[in-house]
Amino acid sequence: MAAERSELRWRPVKGLRLLAALALLLTCGGCAGGIGFVPDTLYISIETSTAAGSAPELGGHRRVSQRLIDKFRSLNPGVDVHVSNYPADGLVAATRYRNSRGLGPDLIVSRVITAQQLHQQGLSSAVTLKRDTLDRLHPRFLKSFREGSKEFAVPFLAQPQVACYDRRRLREPPRTIDELLALSAKGLRVGLPLTISELFWTTTAQGASDVVGQLLEGPANGQAATFSAADHQALDRWIRWLHDASLQQNVSFSDDPLDLIQQLQRGQRDWISCNSVWIDGLRQRMGPNLGVSVLPGGTDVPTTPISRLLVWSFGRHSSARQRLLAERFVAFTLNEVTQKQLMDSVPGNLPVNPNVLIPTRSSALMASLAFSLDHSRLLDFPDPEGAIARSRWLESVLEKVVLGELPPAPALAQLLARTP
Amino acid sequence: MNQLLYEIVGWLGFLTRPVVLLQCLSAAAIALGYALWMRPRLKNRRYRDSVLAAVGLWFLLRLNGLVIEWLGYPNGLATYFSQAWAVWVVLTVVRLLLLTRFPAKEIQRLYSRIVQPLFLLVLSGSLVNQLASLRDVAEIPLFPLFGPPLTSGNLFLLLIIPYFLIAFSAIPLVWFGHLVQRMFHFSDGSRDAATLVLRYLVVAVGVLWLFHRVGLNTSAIAAIAGGLSVGIGFGTKEVFSNFISGLWLLFEGSVRPGSVLFIDGDPCEVRSLGLRAAVLWRNRDNAELVIPNQTFFTATTTTYTGSDRLRRSEVQIGAAYRHDPAEVIALLEEVARATEGVLGDPAPRAFLVGYGDSSINYSLRYWIDDPLGNLAIQSAVSQAVWHAFATKGIEIPFPQRVVHQI
Numbered sequence: 002m003a004a005e006r007s008e009l010r011w012r013p014v015k016g017l018r019l020l021a022a023l024a025l026l027l028t029c030g031g032c033a034g035g036i037g038f039v040p041d042t043l044y045i046s047i048e049t050s051t052a053a054g055s056a057p058e059l060g061g062h063r064r065v066s067q068r069l070i071d072k073f074r075s076l077n078p079g080v081d082v083h084v085s086n087y088p089a090d091g092l093v094a095a096t097r098y099r100n101s102r103g104l105g106p107d108l109i110v111s112r113v114i115t116a117q118q119l120h121q122q123g124l125s126s127a128v129t130l131k132r133d134t135l136d137r138l139h140p141r142f143l144k145s146f147r148e149g150s151k152e153f154a155v156p157f158l159a160q161p162q163v164a165c166y167d168r169r170r171l172r173e174p175p176r177t178i179d180e181l182l183a184l185s186a187k188g189l190r191v192g193l194p195l196t197i198s199e200l201f202w203t204t205t206a207q208g209a210s211d212v213v214g215q216l217l218e219g220p221a222n223g224q225a226a227t228f229s230a231a232d233h234q235a236l237d238r239w240i241r242w243l244h245d246a247s248l249q250q251n252v253s254f255s256d257d258p259l260d261l262i263q264q265l266q267r268g269q270r271d272w273i274s275c276n277s278v279w280i281d282g283l284r285q286r287m288g289p290n291l292g293v294s295v296l297p298g299g300t301d302v303p304t305t306p307i308s309r310l311l312v313w314s315f316g317r318h319s320s321a322r323q324r325l326l327a328e329r330f331v332a333f334t335l336n337e338v339t340q341k342q343l344m345d346s347v348p349g350n351l352p353v354n355p356n357v358l359i360p361t362r363s364s365a366l367m368a369s370l371a372f373s374l375d376h377s378r379l380l381d382f383p384d385p386e387g388a389i390a391r392s393r394w395l396e397s398v399l400e401k402v403v404l405g406e407l408p409p410a411p412a413l414a415q416l417l418a419r420t421p
Numbered sequence: 422m423n424q425l426l427y428e429i430v431g432w433l434g435f436l437t438r439p440v441v442l443l444q445c446l447s448a449a450a451i452a453l454g455y456a457l458w459m460r461p462r463l464k465n466r467r468y469r470d471s472v473l474a475a476v477g478l479w480f481l482l483r484l485n486g487l488v489i490e491w492l493g494y495p496n497g498l499a500t501y502f503s504q505a506w507a508v509w510v511v512l513t514v515v516r517l518l519l520l521t522r523f524p525a526k527e528i529q530r531l532y533s534r535i536v537q538p539l540f541l542l543v544l545s546g547s548l549v550n551q552l553a554s555l556r557d558v559a560e561i562p563l564f565p566l567f568g569p570p571l572t573s574g575n576l577f578l579l580l581i582i583p584y585f586l587i588a589f590s591a592i593p594l595v596w597f598g599h600l601v602q603r604m605f606h607f608s609d610g611s612r613d614a615a616t617l618v619l620r621y622l623v624v625a626v627g628v629l630w631l632f633h634r635v636g637l638n639t640s641a642i643a644a645i646a647g648g649l650s651v652g653i654g655f656g657t658k659e660v661f662s663n664f665i666s667g668l669w670l671l672f673e674g675s676v677r678p679g680s681v682l683f684i685d686g687d688p689c690e691v692r693s694l695g696l697r698a699a700v701l702w703r704n705r706d707n708a709e710l711v712i713p714n715q716t717f718f719t720a721t722t723t724t725y726t727g728s729d730r731l732r733r734s735e736v737q738i739g740a741a742y743r744h745d746p747a748e749v750i751a752l753l754e755e756v757a758r759a760t761e762g763v764l765g766d767p768a769p770r771a772f773l774v775g776y777g778d779s780s781i782n783y784s785l786r787y788w789i790d791d792p793l794g795n796l797a798i799q800s801a802v803s804q805a806v807w808h809a810f811a812t813k814g815i816e817i818p819f820p821q822r823v824v825h826q827i
Contacts, residue, residue, distance in 0.1 A: 323438070
């Protein structure tokens, strides 16, 4: 009984000790920060392309980004750089979570639409880079991020959409989408993505780029979207082409870009539409058998893909020192030497600094990438949340079409009837 | 390993941010104030006062978060501190409530083995998640181990999962054992044996799953284990011998938790049968004996609980020559029957066992169903015999010697 009584004593002391220890640690840390014991630390969040983590995408990229960080640290001794990777659908939520604690990143590398989400939700702060740093950038890339007199993000690298194929199965890549289907009828195994940003290039040959672009960007100024008869016909042609493609024995669709990449690596596909971000990993596995070309367009009409643009956004709760380091880091990544090194070390990355020459004459790969980027479309997303919803809605309709659930005519009616 | 240390040290960099420092220092000041000012005043006070003080601390921490939010700064970290403290207080209050209903020892074991380690685990995981991407931290490579590098997450799993496998498997398996016993009417010993064997199985399967999950090269482990088996065999021969003996004894049923064995002249109850040794409790002096399993395997064991739990006991007594032995025997049997703890079936029996120098010697034999209670029941029977003899006028003679002087 005495033992039981002793058990009844209040014993939160262990928890208190923990809390007190934590408090002491933090207090010491705080003091230490004041006297310079804590190293200068820069926190960077990176948006990855798949939910499978950074490893499948990065491949050698991790090594390259580490080299980039090492070079920056050699220029700024005593600075630690910490990188966190988040999948595309988790970066905004993760940043919101960390910002709510004051632990948000100092810098964020993401796609444009994510940067716009971060900006609109107040999770990033305006760019305060010096004008001469921003002047290094191609105005084409910069204009999308201007709000008033300031930018909310800074372009970093461009990653265009191209065709990747197996040279053992295909000597000459198709130039038009009709050639592509003809080759598939002869046995070429084609893999097409179902994500609208990566399938957008198929609209060019059908003349549906503008109407699909409108569907994606949404109605301007809150006005209901109006489509002309020509738009209807173009959209109809595009959906029918997708439907016909899905009926081909050797054409398959996938809603996961990584799935297509792996199928090409394993030899299960001969030709796929892929983003240049995957080229480095594909090269490591396929070696010289990997072919990269411009995506097929229409007859005498080059295709208009949507290129991915990686951008820098600045965090909200950096200390003055961290903010300074973040600006230095961004300026460092935008200078000619770094941009060229990034282009050379990771094939698939194109510079946003126009002073860096892309070796289009000496490299067929670079020529394809540059051509694709030059002809690509950069979409504006004034309403990023709406754009994501519209993309998902469009993709769900297209998925039903390619799976045979929805014939082209009702699919067209659905697309024209409402825009989320 | 360096990368992990680099990452951990890097978290200190957050403290250079004023908004982080504000949250941490304000919470730290409140916690230290509680520890240094409030705690000493709670000594020798009722636990209700301590609970109220702890709730007060939580309230202050929460208020701190709200004030920081009101000032327009991020307050998630301050809120996190108050939430962590709230969870700890709730766990402690639940513990106090459980102590009023369940044995203190069981609750203490539950908390020290499961609840507190689990709380620490969740707290440290959530703390890392506040500071960095838990996934990235888990993917930090540390050192190569039979192939690809072992990541920090996998090292953590290798250290934590076996502990929780052992700690967690006990409670559900004990429940399962009781359920099966109720369904199939096992004895307590069989239930405990089945539970222990099941626990070994669960732990073994869990460890194999862990190796698979962590991605350890099982072929390499098997090859190394094969190579080392001779050395391990010699080095840990006794351990394995004891382990195998323990399993064998469990299946055989001769020694199980709950069994009563005769060790060095004393009845002892088997408390547990572990990997290496059995723990027995000796009633006489409340001692716990730790005996290697192998001992039971190789030596003769006397048990009172082999086929049943009955024990036959005996009281020897002498009565004067002038009393009719039939009357004495009837009286002894009647006395035994009337004594608490003595079984009616098998019935007590008394025997005339010899003619002594001073008395006729009798033996009263009876059965009890609690082997460990022999001494107490024997004492009760002896006292009852004395009282019965006194009532009936039966003399228990002193030793006599007739001396003839010539």
